[in-house]
Amino acid sequence: MKSILLASVAPMLVLPLAATAQAQETPAAGQVQDQGALGDIVVTARRSAETLQDVPVAVTALSGDFIERQNISDPTDIPQFAPNLTIEQQPASLSAATVFIRGIGNNEPSAVSEQGVGIYLDGVYLARAAGAVFNLIDLERIEVLRGPQGTLFGRNTIGGALQLVSKKPSDDMAVTAKAGYGRFNDWYVKARVDTGYIIGDVIKASIAGQHRENDGWVDNTLNPKSLDPGAVKSNSFALGLQGDFGDVTVNYNFDWDERKGLAPFFQLVATTPQAQAYYSQSPSFGGAPFLVSRDRLGTVQQAGYTEANGETRYRNTTRVQGHALTISYEAIPELTIKSITGYRKFYQDSIVDLSGNGFLRGLVLDFTSPTLVSNQVTPLYNANNAPQKQWQFSQELQALGKVGDINYLLGMYYFYEKSSENNRQSINILSTVGGLPLLDPRITQSVVDGILALNPGLTADSTIGIPATPVQAFGGTSQSMAIFGQASWKPSSLDEKLEITLGGRYTGDDKSIYLAGDVSPVQRGRKSFDNFSWLASASYDVTDDVMVYARVSTGYRSGGLNPRAGVINSFEPEKATAYEAGIKSQFLNNRLRFNLAGYITDYKDLQVQQFAAGSGGATSLIVNAGKVRLSGFEAELTAMPFRGFQIDGSVGYVKSNYKTFEFRDPTSNILLDVSDEAKPVYTPKWTIHAGAEYAWSLGDATVRLRGDYSRRTKIYFNALNNTAPFNEDIVSPPQDNVKARLSVEEINVGGGKLDVGVWGDNLLNQQRLTYGIDFGALGFAGAVFNRPISYGIDARISF
Template sequence: MVRYKRAALLCGVASLLFSGAAQAQQQERAQEQPRDTAPTATGIEDIVVTARRQRETMQDTPLSISALSSATLDRLNASQIDKIAQVTPNVVLSVTPGSLTALAPFIRGIGNQDPLLTLDSPVGIYIDGVYMGRNAASNISLIDIERVEVLRGPQGSLFGRNTTGGAISIVSRAPAEEPGGSARISYGRFEELKARVMLDTGRIGGTGIAIKGAYMRQQRNGYVDNPFAPSRNDPGSLRGDSAWLRVNGSYGPLTIDYAFDYSLMRGQQPGFQVVALSDTAAAFFGASPFFGGSAIVTGNKRLSTLPLRYTGLRMRNETQGHALTLEYVASPEISLKSITSWRKWTGFQPNSYTTPGMLGFVLDPVTYAPLGVEPVHTFYSDNRQRQSQFSQEFQILGKSDRWSYVAGLYYFREKVAEHNISYLTFPLPGPAGLNLSPETYYDGVSKSWAVFGQVSYQASDPLELTLGARYTVDRRRIHQDNPVSIGGAALERVGKSKFDNFSFNGTIKYRFSPEFMTYARVGTGYRSGGFNGRATTPTDPFAYRPEKATSYEAGFKSDLFDRRLRINGAAFHTVYKNLQVAQFAGVFSGSTRNASAEYTGFELEVIARPVSALGLDASLGYVKPRYKQFPYPDAADPLTLKNYADQGYFPYVPNWSIHLGGDYTVPLDFGKLVLRGDYSYSSKRHFFALTLPNANPLNEAIRDPGQNLLSARLSLSDIALGGAKLEASVFGENLLNDQLRTSGIDFGSLGFAGVTYGMPRRWGVELKVDF
């Protein structure tokens, strides 16, 4: 609490300083610009958001929130949502190597990197208000987006499944009133092609219906050469087709909106590169050339050539979603809304982490009798997953002169299943090995019910009070059937559980002047408990408890100097009880354990437009997490739990995140020239929570030392082309050619660990036509 009080004190001092400056400016200004209108040509864009289920500007919302408009997403060349982390403080969105669509989202240090289908994410991702149940299907394509909202901190009142880390809300663009459209195509290094077309019908006659459709094609060859595969199937290759459709019907007080999204992604995982071996594994795999086989590939830098086993199979992930939203405006003060949704995802993930042609001396896995020299593997898996979900939400929204409120009911039902067969060689001293094929199968059903509400009271012109609450009931069931790899005995378990939770938030918002607002917030969040579908032995923990968070936050938002300078900041302290920590210690051990921890940090975002031609933006995020309790089996006595709080890491979490960006516009007789540059930095991070003999002993070897990303874009836009407008751009990404370690896996008892590197330096050209 001491650290929180210090952070809150700093935030309060900053509030007083900025409020004084704002009040001085107010006396000098002859006329105040309305806050709910667009800024002047020299001002800063103010985005309307729905973070509190009501339409309000981002600067009026008493939350730590970042909003990225469609124009910002275009400048970032963002085709999938993982890109937004580069410009958003205290946000990490890492693409996990085992899937083309799996994402590991973290906000303020809280997230989940495990694609296990029975483990909920503490960061909720929403499309047009619909919760996406699985991280494994969340890295969707951004085809025609109006904005993306990033809400930091527990969201325990208004959003879907109730989350302890935050929420990412994707809002697609509504159909336009008039016909129109756009087309875009880009081509770059690694033969990367992106093509997108969008069409608007406008209102069709007297039907009241408007339709918007969009389609995008993505494809590229791999960015790592596998000599055993064609270039179109090299590691990192991709073939993707995505489509979005929105149909809007407007009938007086009634609005009907149907949304459909579809994505089919095929390709190869980024090259998994072995960087560390245990002594036993090094001795065993190192004997392969002696038997006439190939050597295992190791190295601590990104390789341009990486021999991997190639079967001709490609990853395949298919996602589709349907949502029907009905809104009825009963009066200017009251409206009713219904959101009905169904989503489905299937994934086929053949993962190869093995060098082909390796040979070794192997034993029978049951009798340990010598079998002689045979082909051996580091690791290969054939993983099939599927998920479907249905949700229904009812809302009532109201407002009066001083009151505004939202209340509702929520229901969610989800089915999941995973069948994973792995092929591996377990190294033994000697050197000898065991060729094994462990198998994992589970299926589960989750149901959730909730009633929620939030009310805001404008006590006076500068003072607003908000109170929200949510009561949730979760039921979970899992059926697990795992043959134990050694001995052949089957392990079958059925688990059932029920959890309930009451979450709340309270916010005080005070506006010192039209330019400066401060707020203080206390909020709680909850993540359902459940079962570990990856538990492979009777000693692995099967169940884990619900996670609960209490967050204290203070912040300010300011628009200064005639809206040429915007400074927003927030400080927070969050306490977690039963923090769910996924710990993968090898194919024979995987668990989700409950710990306790606290997180302290801050965010600062600055936007400046000193002149109309120049825009500058920067952000700084800092989070310092600390375990208070982290029980894990003692390496010397596996039946005894020891507290490793002082040795624990927070996976995928950098302490610091920094972004610097700017754009400069040069007017021309036939258009304008725009130069945009962005630099992002994140500090070092680990990929596993512990470094112990019985839990990821090679964790240090695969850690990410930090990332430096530089990108640039030069556009010639607003070129008249008949009745259309043309834009031509050249762009470059990762211009520093940084060695981006995006993820890492320590296979524990198998004796090897490796990392997946992000794409190297690349560049391209793009053409866009609006008509």
């Protein structure tokens, strides 16, 4: 059955791809009109440099010039150019991201949760999804690797990997500066200086920096524009050093990113009748009006987080920094030894305002009041998650060599991290007066009788709030060690047309956790896991320009210990086995490039979050809930019909078929298989992109016009409706985006070159729900909406 599906993918796609296909690259400035053909892109999908068309892996690569022209500023901008990839910034955070590839990922932002898609910066693994959104100011390229990468990249790449590669220092001195201004007072300035070789032909360096800030696009009438939701100021810095010492090459990279501001507005989109009736009375108690709307709002009230001393806070602060040191030693032409050392830190102080309203007021249970009830501010859900911090150290050793017809890579890997967070929450739990003993057994019937006697306006069916201020505090350590190897055989007797590759990796993980805050006494736990991941692939060059391949690869997402529970609760690793077949091809003297990959992934022991909210605050359970088969394809096409004109596009498809999905019914305590009800999360069935670009000469300058269209189908944020009663209300609907750019490039200015461009994004001005959270037990659900139509101008000068 697997072979039939994979074999049938290609003929089904030939016709649609003529109109809807995706670029894997955009040539460098001037390349379109000067060469009249598609250039090569070098990638490191197998941890060594290879051209995109020669590597038997499903990869999308975006070049540095394309990143610069498209103003791709952080990882959330990437998915519209890469099929079957989802990256969404999480609500109430400036730096947390949810990343999925081919239906596999993780949406838990806690300081001890593992990712399902590995993110790498200059070969160093970024362990925390909470620090995955940062400014991309100095990149040579971005690589999106789809499918399990467990052999060469290791744990937590069960869905794939995202590689961010910094620009290396230039051999010659150069200076580049760029500035831009757009709608919502969105402006930035950035610059890069390359020293060239400064000590003979040995040492060279680069320094880059950026300042960026913008107002929010939703007006909070309680605050000035600088405190509107979405208003952010950020500073970024990057340093690169390279030393060439004969057979030894040393590269050092340092990156630092700080963001201060507010997350986008979290808007209520649905409530229970009880919550609607209770909070709608807020104005009669002197509070703010209650706002609920399924349409994106432009003028709102946002209350912020109120400290115990009465101070109201709005701003978040996030800092991410890292060091990467890569040393390569060419012992002999057939053997290179490489060391990759990494150290990274992350810090976050987040104001988590998920109430979507101003200062609401209502009647709440109050044992300090003579009537047991008082009129108070009633936040639906606010919190201060601070500090959330993490540091990590990693060391990798590789030996890359060749013996006869065999290329090999052997390696060892070590990783250690320590992380913690302290989340102080403020919530309001609703109950009828008569139902209070059912909600909390400590509230007796005599308390209910006292409330009714002292408050003649209340009945047993009247709703009151129960204020709660739970604290979730936890932390832990993670240590991982691995040995791995991969060998590829390309027999010279077959003119190196055939390649057979085998690889394997053994990993041992050890984790510890402590649970504090409201958990008393402090709970401590420890758990160890191990895994063997393997890879087998075969590729064959049918012609010089056409390669076909097939591969089987495995991967795993490490098990762990649940930080959201009140007791030590461990869960096992997730595992995936992927079967993939594809073709990589170029035609018409490299004017047409077509790549296709079809896959089936058997994904088991899913770590599924089941959201819960109660008097202990917002919590979730993590269980190994079952297995799913994911199948689909990606097709990517780039064509240059004539000199200066390029069209490109992609199509991605994911089908999710749950085989088992175990759920324990909270009312009966019976374990049920609800696989027929489970929905894929953070995974659209279809992703589509189409772009076109035309460049022509105007004197000594180049004029470039580009347009892009992208679409993804709907996304669910929860697997089960019975654990998320508003799941259908917060579905992210199908999204279409149109963007365009017109630029004049390489204008002679003194001794330099000037580029000037104008751009527009979300040109259809669509209102799109991009991320939803279901607080079902608290009576409401909310979501973040996209930025309205935006446009601007930028200029870049280089010497």
